[in-house]
Amino acid sequence: MNPLALPLAFAPVYHVLVWGGRRMARWRADLPEGPVGESWDLTDHKRGDSVVSEGPLAGRKLGELTRLHGRELVGANWDGGEFPLLVKVIDANDRLSVQVHPDDDLAKSLGVGTRGKTECWLVLEDGGELYVGLKPGVSRQDFEMALAAGRVADCLNRQAVRDGDFAFLPARTVHALGAGTLICEVQQTCDLTFRVDDWGRVGLDGKPRPMHVTQSLATIDFSGATGGGIINPPFVAHRAGGTWRELANCRYFSVEERLATSTSGGGHGGFSIVTCLRGSGTLSTAAGSIRLKPMQTCLVPAVAGPWQADGESELRLLVAR
Secondary structure, three states, X not given: OOHHHOOXXXXXXXXXXXXXXXXXXXXXXXXOOOOXXXXXXXXXXXXXXXXXXXXXXXXXXXXXXXXXXXXXXXXOOOOOOOOOEEEEEEEEOOOOOEEEOOOHHHHHHOOOOOOXXXXXXXXXXXXXXXXXXXXXXXXXXXXXXXXXXXXXXXXXXXXXXXXXXXXXXXXXXXXXXXXXXXXXXXXXXXXXXXXXXXXXXXXXXXXXXXXXXXHHHHHOOOOOOOOOEEEOOOOEEOOOOOEEEEEEEOOOOEEEEEEEEEEEEEOOOEOEEEEEEEOOEEEEEOOEEXXXXXXXXXXXXXXXXXXXXXXXXXXXXXXXX
């Protein structure tokens, strides 16, 4: 049997950050000490490479599997390089910096990488706030004046959020996570972040964190052409079982949310990332199954074909392709 025909589960990669919290301890017995800001749950990156946690491929890294079995893992459109998507859980106990990420072309032209970062966030519980994009009419000059005066937040669209709110952030959208926000993030595999303001905060070492004002101003889309924003679309019946809603569909990924005791997907020639946000059960392919646990991200490789998720009660799933 090809071990890539099975769903794959991974050990999370944690990042202790000055603005992090401890909420992930509800689901994670292995949480390190300190303010844990991010759990990289599926990652092929130099700052974290996911390790398969069980099954015949236990101990193997996602990066290694991608390089050795790219088309079997990713699909026929794999053109080399890293696994294309990264999935995180983020616990913002305090505000994140006001920041922006380049797109692919800008990353190359600035000489900082070959891939930009388009991302999206699903809010996992009530509370917190998001800053997404510039308010209508804010120009670069307005933004620079506000930055000099320490009032950059006045230029941003701010919204208090509830469980189920969703934000799509194309590359070049200036943004920040507000205090008290817990989210699941799907993004391009990239960690290029230009900080434009950090609310006067210092890092865990007691020193101000580096700012990237020049790069940020060159990256922010002041025209508003990139789009994006916060939505909360309704659920509708899904032909495979339960209800669903499409959250994002762009050139880099599609993301949907499902509520079901039994549902299926895949078989489209590419991989599926299935994150169990609530409930427990099994995730199966024709080759076998693994346990689904709360706040666990699993990968169904392209070669594995269709998948089936069955819950002991209703499952809340985030599915990305």
